[in-house]
Amino acid sequence: MLRGTVAFIVLVAFAVLGTELREAFNRRGLRAPAMEGILFLVIGFSLGERGLGLFPENVLINLRVVVLFGLGWIGLVFGTQLDFRIIRRLSVRHRFVGLTTPFIFGIPVALGGVALGLSTALSIGLAAVAMASSPSSLEALARSRRILGRNAVGLLKLVMAFAGIPAVLVFALAAAMASPLAVHRGGNVPAWHLVFVTAAVGVVVGYSLVVLVRGVREHIQLLTLALGTVCLIAGASSVLGLSALPAAAFAGAVLVNRAVFPHRMLRVAHSLERPMLVALLVLVGASWGGASFSLPVFLLLTCVRLAAAGAAGVFLGWAISGRMGARLRPALGLGLLPQGELALGLTVAIVSFFPSQQGVLEAVLAALVVNNLVGGWWMRRRLFSGLGRETTS
Amino acid sequence: MRWSLFLVLAAFSWVARLIGRGVVDDPSGSALLSLGCLIIGGVLVGEAAARIRFPRITGYLVLGMAVGPHALGLQTARDAELLRLFEELALGLIALTAGGEFRIAVVRRRLRPLLAITTAHTLGILLIVSSVLWVLLRTVSFLGPVTPAEAAAAVVLLGVIAVAVSPSTTIAVITELRARGEMVETVLGVTIVKDLVILLLFTVVNAVALSWVSGQGLDLSDLGHVAIDIFGSLLVGGVLGVVLGFYITRVGRLVPLTVLLLALASVELGRSLQMEHLLVCMAAGFAARNLYPTAAGHFLDALEQSSTPVYVVFFALVGAGLDLGIFAAVWLPAFVYVVVRLAAIWVATRVPAVAAGSGWRVIRYGWMGFVAQAGLSLGLAARIQRELPGIGDAIATLVIAAVVVNQLLGPVLWERAILAAGENRETVPTRKGPPRGAAR
Numbered sequence: 001m002l003r004g005t006v007a008f009i010v011l012v013a014f015a016v017l018g019t020e021l022r023e024a025f026n027r028r029g030l031r032a033p034a035m036e037g038i039l040f041l042v043i044g045f046s047l048g049e050r051g052l053g054l055f056p057e058n059v060l061i062n063l064r065v066v067v068l069f070g071l072g073w074i075g076l077v078f079g080t081q082l083d084f085r086i087i088r089r090l091s092v093r094h095r096f097v098g099l100t101t102p103f104i105f106g107i108p109v110a111l112g113g114v115a116l117g118l119s120t121a122l123s124i125g126l127a128a129v130a131m132a133s134s135p136s137s138l139e140a141l142a143r144s145r146r147i148l149g150r151n152a153v154g155l156l157k158l159v160m161a162f163a164g165i166p167a168v169l170v171f172a173l174a175a176a177m178a179s180p181l182a183v184h185r186g187g188n189v190p191a192w193h194l195v196f197v198t199a200a201v202g203v204v205v206g207y208s209l210v211v212l213v214r215g216v217r218e219h220i221q222l223l224t225l226a227l228g229t230v231c232l233i234a235g236a237s238s239v240l241g242l243s244a245l246p247a248a249a250f251a252g253a254v255l256v257n258r259a260v261f262p263h264r265m266l267r268v269a270h271s272l273e274r275p276m277l278v279a280l281l282v283l284v285g286a287s288w289g290g291a292s293f294s295l296p297v298f299l300l301l302t303c304v305r306l307a308a309a310g311a312a313g314v315f316l317g318w319a320i321s322g323r324m325g326a327r328l329r330p331a332l333g334l335g336l337l338p339q340g341e342l343a344l345g346l347t348v349a350i351v352s353f354f355p356s357q358q359g360v361l362e363a364v365l366a367a368l369v370v371n372n373l374v375g376g377w378w379m380r381r382r383l384f385s386g387l388g389r390e391t392t393s
Numbered sequence: 394m395r396w397s398l399f400l401v402l403a404a405f406s407w408v409a410r411l412i413g414r415g416v417v418d419d420p421s422g423s424a425l426l427s428l429g430c431l432i433i434g435g436v437l438v439g440e441a442a443a444r445i446r447f448p449r450i451t452g453y454l455v456l457g458m459a460v461g462p463h464a465l466g467l468q469t470a471r472d473a474e475l476l477r478l479f480e481e482l483a484l485g486l487i488a489l490t491a492g493g494e495f496r497i498a499v500v501r502r503r504l505r506p507l508l509a510i511t512t513a514h515t516l517g518i519l520l521i522v523s524s525v526l527w528v529l530l531r532t533v534s535f536l537g538p539v540t541p542a543e544a545a546a547a548v549v550l551l552g553v554i555a556v557a558v559s560p561s562t563t564i565a566v567i568t569e570l571r572a573r574g575e576m577v578e579t580v581l582g583v584t585i586v587k588d589l590v591i592l593l594l595f596t597v598v599n600a601v602a603l604s605w606v607s608g609q610g611l612d613l614s615d616l617g618h619v620a621i622d623i624f625g626s627l628l629v630g631g632v633l634g635v636v637l638g639f640y641i642t643r644v645g646r647l648v649p650l651t652v653l654l655l656a657l658a659s660v661e662l663g664r665s666l667q668m669e670h671l672l673v674c675m676a677a678g679f680a681a682r683n684l685y686p687t688a689a690g691h692f693l694d695a696l697e698q699s700s701t702p703v704y705v706v707f708f709a710l711v712g713a714g715l716d717l718g719i720f721a722a723v724w725l726p727a728f729v730y731v732v733v734r735l736a737a738i739w740v741a742t743r744v745p746a747v748a749a750g751s752g753w754r755v756i757r758y759g760w761m762g763f764v765a766q767a768g769l770s771l772g773l774a775a776r777i778q779r780e781l782p783g784i785g786d787a788i789a790t791l792v793i794a795a796v797v798v799n800q801l802l803g804p805v806l807w808e809r810a811i812l813a814a815g816e817n818r819e820t821v822p823t824r825k826g827p828p829r830g831a832a833r
Contacts, residue, residue, distance in 0.1 A: 006665075012657060015650065016654060065421045065424055065476075067421075181413070204402075205405075208398045225436060228432030229429065232426060232429030232433065234422070235409075235428070236406060239419055239423055
């Protein structure tokens with residue numbers, strides 16, 4: 001039985017290890033966030049009550065502060081990627097496609113979840129996970145094939161970057177529906193009002209941070225203010241029964257678009273991202289109660305997502321693929337299959353938000369692995385080979 | 394503008410709690426909300442304090458007192474319990490800094506004044522404070538109805554607690570002002586050595602006091618245990634320091650995170666092995682700094698990099714634990730105790746400093762570095778309260794009230810001393826005109 005401090009030491013140790021591992025992967029030109037994530041979940045599980053028993057339940061309750069804070073920090077990092085100055089440079093059509101394509105993945109998953117008898121809130125939460133794609137795997141592969149500059153790759157990166165916005169908004173809705181304050185949970189506030197409250201929490205605190213960091217230059221001062229802000233957002237969201245991740249994402253977006261020197265805040269936000277994600281994954285792995293594997297959820301998140309990738313490819317090909325060959329167009333959707341940090345963060349958020357649905361966790365994680373392995377393989381085989389052939393010809 | 398924003402945020406967090414109360418029971422969320430208010434408010438209050446030439450940590454303390462469970466109640470007692478982990482982490486990092494700032498070369502150079510002042514403080518403050526309080530207790534019964542034996546036990550115990558200082562406060566002000574020089578080195582050295590001595594002294598005096606009160610023979614068996622604890626703490630800390638120094642020299646990657654890890658490990662090892670965790674951390678910092686001089690730069694940089702959030706969190710949480718209400722209840726004896734202690738510190742610093750041939754800075758201003766009291770004094774008071782059920786409560790109340798004053802007064806005096814001695818390297822911002830010390 002470990003005390004809270006020792007458990008925290010273990011977490012920090014793995015955060016150090018995780019950051020080192022990421023750097024080692026980066027030095028070798030590899031990017032596999034989901035696979036690294038699974039590794040730390042497995043480590044967490046082996047340290048948890050079902051494994052070595054080093055993280056008993058009372059310690060995990062004490063470390064919930066770290067989970068809430070970590071989710072807030074990941075949300076802040078995601079939010080800082082939404083630079084409207086860049087987004088405004090894109091055409092309206094590109095923006096529309098970028099924002100709507102993720103729903104091709106999300107809607108079938110949400111409907112499938114409801115059909116499987118899951119609660120509406122959880123189904124929508126799973127849809128949010130299904131919507132989150134990762135541009136990093138695509139980018140790494142495209143770079144290795146020397147086709148990074150191709151239009152199709154740029155288009156996919158754009159769609160993936162946008163995919164996070166609806167994914168986070170949809171998760172905010174799921175969290176609002178699961179909040180004890182929501183009408184159908186016995187509270188007296190409509191769920192959609194709570195989505196606005198989530199946004200308001202993020203925007204108010206985000207604007208406050210923008211003003212607070214004015215004239216502050218030192219990294220440590222900026223980091224201190226960012227720490228305080230994330231604590232406030234995570235705390236306020238939690239006491240309202242909402243999720244910290246979307247609220248912090250709103251704050252991050254405000255910060256990067258309104259701060260006088262956004263690059264400084266970006267550096268601050270990214271400095272803690274990796275250790276936080278690793279700590280979260282270890283904690284989630286440790287808290288897994290060993291519930292039975294939910295095969296229907298796994299199939300929902302893999303098969304439906306694979307099928308949706310084809311539909312998304314058709315949609316993208318119809319909408320904005322330009323002069324791309326007709327045979328290659330449907331393969332565009334395959335580029336959206338791999339998932340990364342945001343999907344992992346949303347999975348952690350689901351676990352912390354729906355603790356009674358432990359059986360879903362391993363299904364979501366297994367689906368993440370399959371999506372990355374199969375998606376990566378398929379993407380290489382069909383999309384990149386096709387693009388490579390087009391370049392050669 | 395920034396202040397009004399903070400007020401908006403504080404009101405916002407209060408409203409969030411109000412809405413969620415009764416419907417959402419999330420102690421972790423509440424603790425994070427308190428922590429967020431403390432950090433953001435602490436940064437602003439620290440800046441304001443620096444502008445009016447007060448130490449930032451005084452600002453953090455005042456903020457903690459204002460929002461703590463004894464005042465506005467924005468931070469509840471349950472929040473403080475959940476945030477204990479961060480307080481311990483911060484304390485570990487502060488103790489590592491204290492050890493890291495203590496160099497062998499300095500000890501050798503300042504050995505005479507260091508020994509002279511430590512001895513004078515240990516015996517002088519104990520004697521002066523105990524004698525004055527004894528005389529006072531004969532005329533005014535400020536501890537309630539007590540027997541002569543209990544009165545004697547109480548005054549010697551109060552005398553011992555008067556010797557204790559707060560190393561964390563001393564090091565925080567030094568770090569804030571980036572102070573270097575004869576006086577800073579002497580005060581820091583004495584503070585660290587006194588931290589070792591006070592544990593032994595308290596054990597002896599406590600045993601004597603217990604024998605007086607109970608009427609039984611003197612039992613000094615604890616003394617051996619305490620000596621072993623101290624030795625063990627230094628040994629464990631030394632080993633951890635060697636590990637840290639080796640890592641920084643050979644690997645040198647992710648030093649801030651590794652230092653954080655070591656601070657936590659030192660605190661936890663110290664506690665689980667029943668040792669003084671503060672000493673473990675200090676010894677670790679001392680070993681890393683002195684055995685691996687090439688690693689010292691990275692090590693101290695890493696500690697300095699983390700200093701702002703660490704000090705904000707630690708001192709705001711310390712402030713939240715201070716209860717002004719207790720001071721109001723026993724203000725007169727507490728005031729007398731504080732004044733007598735100040736006078737004793739002045740005498741016990743000035744006389745040995747002159748005798749040991751210290752510079753004018755130590756002679757004139759050195760005493761101001763020994764005023765602050767915090768965790769150690771409160772810990773000793775809690776032990777007295779536990780072991781002497783009769784008069785223990787009265788002693789503990791008096792000590793807590795005095796600590797409130799000393800902890801608020803100490804950093805201010807220590808900063809004044811450093812500025813007056815000209816040993817600061819960090820400029821102090823002022824409201825009007827360029828910062829003091831800045832090139833014109």
